[in-house]
Amino acid sequence: xxxxxxxxxxxxxxxxxxxxxEAAVTLFDRxxxxxxxxxxxxxxxxxxxxxxxxxxxxxDQVLLEEFVKIDxxxxxxxxxxxxxxxxxxxxxxxxVSSLEYIERMGVKVVKVVFHSEIGPSRKEPYISSRTRPVxxxxxxxxxxxxxxxxxxxxxxxxxxxxxIACWRGxxxxxxxxxxxxxxxxxxxxxxxxxxxxxxKA
Amino acid sequence: xxxxxxxxxxxxxxxxxxxxxEAAVTLFDRxxxxxxxxxxxxxxxxxxxxxxxxxxxxxDQVLLEEFVKIDxxxxxxxxxxxxxxxxxxxxxxxxVSSLEYIERMGVKVVKVVFHSEIGPSRKEPYISSRTRPVxxxxxxxxxxxxxxxxxxxxxxxxxxxxxIACWRGxxxxxxxxxxxxxxxxxxxxxxxxxxxxxxKA
DNA sequence: TCCTTTCACATACCAGAGTCGGTGACTAGA
DNA sequence: TCTAGTCACCGACTCTGGTATGTGAAAGGA
Numbered sequence: 001x002x003x004x005x006x007x008x009x010x011x012x013x014x015x016x017x018x019x020x021x022e023a024a025v026t027l028f029d030r031x032x033x034x035x036x037x038x039x040x041x042x043x044x045x046x047x048x049x050x051x052x053x054x055x056x057x058x059x060d061q062v063l064l065e066e067f068v069k070i071d072x073x074x075x076x077x078x079x080x081x082x083x084x085x086x087x088x089x090x091x092x093x094x095x096v097s098s099l100e101y102i103e104r105m106g107v108k109v110v111k112v113v114f115h116s117e118i119g120p121s122r123k124e125p126y127i128s129s130r131t132r133p134v135x136x137x138x139x140x141x142x143x144x145x146x147x148x149x150x151x152x153x154x155x156x157x158x159x160x161x162x163x164i165a166c167w168r169g170x171x172x173x174x175x176x177x178x179x180x181x182x183x184x185x186x187x188x189x190x191x192x193x194x195x196x197x198x199x200k201a
Numbered sequence: 202x203x204x205x206x207x208x209x210x211x212x213x214x215x216x217x218x219x220x221x222x223e224a225a226v227t228l229f230d231r232x233x234x235x236x237x238x239x240x241x242x243x244x245x246x247x248x249x250x251x252x253x254x255x256x257x258x259x260x261d262q263v264l265l266e267e268f269v270k271i272d273x274x275x276x277x278x279x280x281x282x283x284x285x286x287x288x289x290x291x292x293x294x295x296x297v298s299s300l301e302y303i304e305r306m307g308v309k310v311v312k313v314v315f316h317s318e319i320g321p322s323r324k325e326p327y328i329s330s331r332t333r334p335v336x337x338x339x340x341x342x343x344x345x346x347x348x349x350x351x352x353x354x355x356x357x358x359x360x361x362x363x364x365i366a367c368w369r370g371x372x373x374x375x376x377x378x379x380x381x382x383x384x385x386x387x388x389x390x391x392x393x394x395x396x397x398x399x400x401k402a
Numbered sequence: 403t404c405c406t407t408t409c410a411c412a413t414a415c416c417a418g419a420g421t422c423g424g425t426g427a428c429t430a431g432a
Numbered sequence: 433t434c435t436a437g438t439c440a441c442c443g444a445c446t447c448t449g450g451t452a453t454g455t456g457a458a459a460g461g462a
Contacts (some may be wrong), residue, residue, distance in 0.1 A: 008458080008459095018313060029301050034321040037447085049412085049413085050412050051410070053449095054411065059450090060447095080283070114318065115320050115321075118312060118316045118376050125377055128378065136340070137315040151397075165373075165391060168374060169366040172373050173291055173369060175319050176326055186362070189363050190367065193395050196352075196397060196400070197396070197397040197398035208430095210427085210440075213428095214439085214441095217440080217441085238419080239419065249444070250421095250441095250442080251422090255439080256440090260419070
């Protein structure tokens with residue numbers, strides 16, 4: 001994929017970055033995100049704080065990196081779904097599958113991301129950046145499902161935004177509850193509501 | 202309401218607490234929450250940090266106090282709504298009115314609350330505490346609206362949870378966007394979806 | 403090969419939230 | 433009124449995320 005146009009130095013840097021990442025995630029996993037300090041991570045890797053901050057903008061950005069993979073998952077998921085069902089069933093499949101993915105990722109990671117995303121001094125928020133695939137994908141799934149079925153007093157974009165907002169509310173709730181309920185199960189009635197709401201009156 | 206069974210000392214304490222609160226809110230308003238330090242607040246009130254922390258658990262708890270008033274608003278709102286419309290219209294009224302209230306409160310406050318609520322070391326989350334009036338109220342509104350109208354494959358509690366989750370998703374989104382869109386307007390299509398979803402099939 | 407620029411990494415430091423062991427004025431019980 | 437205990441308030445301190453400034457080695461152009 002990426003070609004080997006790396007100088008020895010860049011390669012070394014990438015290696016370091018990866019070591020920091022691994023160490024951080026391991027420590028987070030063992031002791032919990034909050035009780036791991038950046039200094040802990042550096043000590044573990046045997047490197048200075050400066051090194052850490054040349055590779056990551058902040059402590060939470062490490063976990064954001066883990067979270068971001070969800071977008072790849074979405075894209076894969078789409079190619080998997082596309083040839084299969086029709087209309088709103090696709091969206092439902094997408095809904096469930098994304099929630100499963102979130103659940104697999106674990107509350108701790110998701111919580112940190114949702115927390116830092118809404119925090120102060122966030123120059124470029126990730127979750128809500130309109131360039132993310134999710135928006136296109138969900139809108140696409142809805143647009144495809146149009147025909148007789150879907151109500152025509154709302155645009156696909158509007159519907160997509162609504163669905164995504166509800167999805168996030170659900171996940172936010174799940175974080176507040178520290179993952180104490182089954183995300184997919186709790187998501188089912190919500191989607192059911194939205195789904196019926198999609199129909200023409 | 203509360204009786205005067207206060208010793209001089211307790212009264213003094215309450216007074217101090219109030220002074221801290223006022224000063225804090227004023228400063229937050231003037232300089233923005235993040236750039237106001239706890240020391241700033243203390244300096245303004247002419248008191249020590251220790252005083253601040255005997256009255257408030259943390260910096261954000263000051264704003265939580267402001268936010269909490271929403272529950273009183275909810276209760277008032279209910280008595281206002283109850284004699285009026287019927288069924289789902291009530292819920293819609295409640296939905297819109299609560300969003301208006303949030304909007305009036307301002308993003309800054311709401312953002313801090315939503316941020317700190319999902320943060321670490323939150324022993325007793327406020328927003329999602331099941332003892333809050335919202336849950337009872339929304340569930341009640343839904344239960345009242347039953348009859349021929351509302352679908353019977355979901356309990357009122359389940360429906361209420363779903364509505365509330367979506368509501369929070371919307372508000373969370375609004376915070377991410379730093380209040381850049383009209384909350385009520387954006388909430389309308391979401392409620393429309395939920396509303397249609399409420400109907401029997 | 404030399405010389406400039408870049409950049410991975412180091413170190414000392416800062417700011418700001420929250421803590422902790424006092425202290426003295428007030429309360430309450432006898 | 434005496435006394436024991438409480439608690440509002442103090443302020444120095446800690447802890448930690450993040451920054452500013454350096455430095456030496458690698459890159460790369462001539």
